[in-house]
Amino acid sequence: MSPQQSFLYEKAKSFCDYQERCIYEVKSKLLQWRASEDSIEKIIQQLESEDYINEERYAIAFANGKLRNNKWGKNKIFYALTKKHVPEIYIQMALNEIDEKEYIDTLKSVISSKNINEPDEYKRKAKMVNFCKQKGFQASLVFKILNEEL
Numbered sequence: 001m002s003p004q005q006s007f008l009y010e011k012a013k014s015f016c017d018y019q020e021r022c023i024y025e026v027k028s029k030l031l032q033w034r035a036s037e038d039s040i041e042k043i044i045q046q047l048e049s050e051d052y053i054n055e056e057r058y059a060i061a062f063a064n065g066k067l068r069n070n071k072w073g074k075n076k077i078f079y080a081l082t083k084k085h086v087p088e089i090y091i092q093m094a095l096n097e098i099d100e101k102e103y104i105d106t107l108k109s110v111i112s113s114k115n116i117n118e119p120d121e122y123k124r125k126a127k128m129v130n131f132c133k134q135k136g137f138q139a140s141l142v143f144k145i146l147n148e149e150l
Contacts, residue, residue, distance in 0.1 A: 005039050012043050016052040020061040023053055024085040059086050059094035067098060071110050074098065076136020107137050107145055 015029055030040045047053045066072040074095050081091045114131050118124040132142040
């Protein structure tokens, strides 16, 4: 490994130490640091072999973090991970890892936190469903929870 590659490798290692990263994020950062395509491939392979980058671990951490901190639903998490080029098998594993009770509790907290001032119940429900769909929750689940709560 050349001195330039070693320097970029150490920098990438620090980047991965800070928090879980996917290959796409590391590649983007290496391109930003003006690394050559050949260097990027070698650095990524070494980071993967030393377990600094693990797509499965990243997908699970990302899904749990977005659910707990940002109150995102499974659909939004799926599309965000797809945008980061995480393989679909790892995305499905991460979504299956989400605790169903925690997921429903999160949806209920999203519903209770949204205050919609609309006198017509039908319009209020429609606005609530649209809001929850934007957060990535499935419409059928939102309807089920709304009908239980009312």
